[in-house]
Amino acid sequence: MAVRRMGRTGLIAAAVSALAVLAGQAGAAPTLLVNAVIHTEDPANPTAGALAWDEAGTLLAVGDAADLARRYPGATTVDASGGAVVPGLIDAHGHVQEEGASLLTADLVGATSKAEILARLKAQAAKLAPGDWLQGRGWDQNRWADKAFPTAADLDAAFPDRPVVLERIDGHALWVNSAALRVAAAKPGAKSLDGAWQPQGGRIMRQGKAATGVLIDNAMDLVAEAMPPRTDAQIRQNYQLAFAEMVSLGLTGTHEPGISLQSFRVLQDMAAKGEVPVRLYTMADGDHEALDWLCAQGGGYTDPTGRVRMRAVKLYMDGALGSRGAKLLRPYSDDAGNSGIYVTNPADYARVVAKAKGCHVQVATHAIGDGGNRTVLDTYAKVLGADTKSDLRWRVEHAQILTLDDIPRFAPLGVIASMQPTHATSDMPWAEKRLGHDRLAGAYAWQRLRQSGARLALGSDFPVEKANPMLGLYAAVTRQDLAGQPPGGWLPDQRLSREEALAGFTRDAAYAGFMEGEVGTLKPGLRADFVILDADPLTVAPRRIADIKPLSTWVDGRKVYEAGK
Known part of the structure; x- marks a missing residue:
């Protein structure tokens, strides 16, 4: 018995x-x-x-x-x-390839002014060959005195001819110069960036009808698609750099959301040659080719070494809070009339989720705003129907802003909340300005989710945040910055115990990747x-x-x- x-x-x-x-x-x-x-x-x-x-x-x-x-x-x-x-330690949401790439571009994290950013860019440009695109990441206008989005003109005097592409700290906005806009506009079939139109799921920031140089969410593709694509050798180098950093931080595994088939095939080759020192649980990037391939594998693939696997698809519902692209049920408190962006049309999203269920593929959806999270939960509930015991372990990546009514929906649906503790301590200086006080009740609500019966898998979202898992453990148990502010922690009733936080980076992260029988x-x-x-x-x-x-x-x-x- x-x-x-x-x-x-x-x-x-x-x-x-x-x-x-x-x-x-x-x-x-x-x-x-x-x-x-x-x-x-x-x-x-x-x-x-x-x-x-x-x-x-x-x-x-x-x-x-x-x-x-x-x-x-x-x-x-x-x-x-x-x-x-x-x-x-397992980071349940880390962009491994992008972490490596960030080590080769201008680091703009922490810059408190445009002047400081220009100084860092000039230092990086000195290392480049003529004609190379100048890339950087990590700018955050919330750290600047005026807190306003920058413009192409802020870059043009220093870089009139070299295209400059700078990724915001959250990865959901680009700041580009006029040279980059010209290259994008010259691409065959490109639509003019000036005018009144907006791409589906994105926003071109404008002054009058002219593009200012900031592109949000899907609008980023207008410039990104004009850039030289990464080669296999560059992808390999990015992973090698990231792996060395990961093991030095105690990370033995990471869930990497949204990679291309090209990147996955590079990883397969690296694993076969003994070049992968950690365990990677990867998620297909959601395009038709990647999901079709994953379905053809029976819903999952693990390479012979056990170090590289794919069993999930990464989808996007909305943007990010810092760039006001997170989809809210009501407009932003500091931007009247703007309630954020559906990066993916909800009807299209529902069709992809249904396809993934038919292939028994785990769905992991980026959702930050309370409107984005509700749409994801509504879609999961409709597609799953009565089939909530099938052990699909669908996930919401970030789950940052929730209504109190939606928090109890996770556990009955079997949905995992994949959350990043350092997002709370990074966002706390300005989150209330975006949301107003009343919406904070469901913001970064780790304890409310846990006490409702939901399982929390913890990570960092590196390179958006530092990859160091000790910073995540510290943020989870204190909800303070490294200076110990605010006293007692921000929204302190949502702190995790040390044991709960460690579980989020170990056994609960392993469960979220179907690996609890191994690690x-x-x-x-x-x-x-x-x-x-x-x-x-x-x-x-x-x-x-x-x-x-x-x-x-x-x-x-x-x-x-x-x-x-």
């Missing part, structure tokens, strides 16, 4: 665990990690002093160091030097993915969490990063 109650997943896990233990008893030479404070994320065995794993990287035992030393007398020993050990917890039969930290995030002073550093990062029982090496 007990066996029957376990179900298929439980039987598989038990069988794997039993085989792992037998392998250890049969005399295989495992590796033993000792002298550690281990937080396993396994509710049945939350803390331990040692780990043992086999040559294939499967955990054999998790428990007391003396007991494991007796069980595995010939083991190779790894001394954690008293460090804290947690399961490999996310440290228990026999799962993979030996873990991080040794220089301090314990569950016990140090709250501000100290943000400063914790990995001593080493391990994937499949092999060290992929060591501090100072």
Whole structure:
């Protein structure tokens, strides 16, 4: 009777665990990690002093160091030097390729004026060949004195001929110069950017009928499509740079939303050559080709190494709050008459969601405003119908602004809230101006969602925010900036406990990627993915969490990063 109650997943896990233990008893030479404070994320065995794993990287035992030393007398020993050990950290929403690309372009994050941005751009331009496009990312007009959108004219004097394309911090707006606008307008079949028309799902900012140089959401394509496309070699380089950064931060896995088939095929080749040191759960970018391919694979694909997989499609419902593209049910409090943008027509969106359900593909939809989130939930409910027990694990990416009526809808639909704690601490200086006080009740509402029964998978949205997961843990438990402001935290009743926050970056993120039977917890039969930290995030002073550093990062029982090496 007990066996029957376990179900298929439980039987598989038990069988794997039993085989792992037998392998250890049969005399295989495992590796033993000792002298550690281990937080396993396994509710049945939350803390331990040692780990043992086999040559294939499967955990054999998790428990007391003396007991494991007796069980595995010939083991190779790894001394954690008293460090804290947690399961490999998983960012449930990180743009890996774009993180690498951002390291090769002008970094505009934190700039407090246009003059500072121009200085950074001139330094970057000095590294480029004549005729190369000058690219940068990270500008945020909310940090400037006038808080107004910039214009092409702000760039033209310094760069009259070289096209300049600068991505806003949230990735939902471009600031370009007149040279870039001219290239876009000269593209065969291009429609004039001047006039009164607006692209579906986007906005060209204008002064009178003239484009000012800021393009929001789908309007960005007008310039982006005129730029030279990335080559396979550039994609590979971007991933290599990002992987090196990820492992140095203790990230053993990331869910990468919205990649092209070209990028996925580069990843497949990299994995085959042993060039992928982490686990990537990728999402198709939502175009017909990518979703058709995913459906042809039976709804999912995992490469032979297990490091690269695709089982989801990333869709967009609205824009971002900072650029006033997030779709709200009522107009913005600081922009009368503007209630945001549907990046995807709701009827078209519903057709793609229905297609994904037919292929058993996970749907992950970007939705930030309360109007965008409601449309997503309404669509999910209609397409799923009574079929809410099919374990599709559909997701809402960001789920930043919700009505109190919509929060309880997540759990009954089986919808995961994929959220980014540092978005709250980045947005808190100006979010109330955008929304007004009353809408804050459902803003960045981590605890309300969790207490309603929804599962939270946590991430950073890098490179929109820093990739460091310790900053995410700190923001989740304090809702403060690094200066400790505001005292007590912003909307402090929505703070997470340390245990809840760590679960969001480990076992709950693993669940959101259908990987809970492999990673996310440290228990026999799962993979030996873990991080040794220089301090314990569950016990140090709250501000100290943000400063914790990995001593080493391990994937499949092999060290992929060591501090100072």
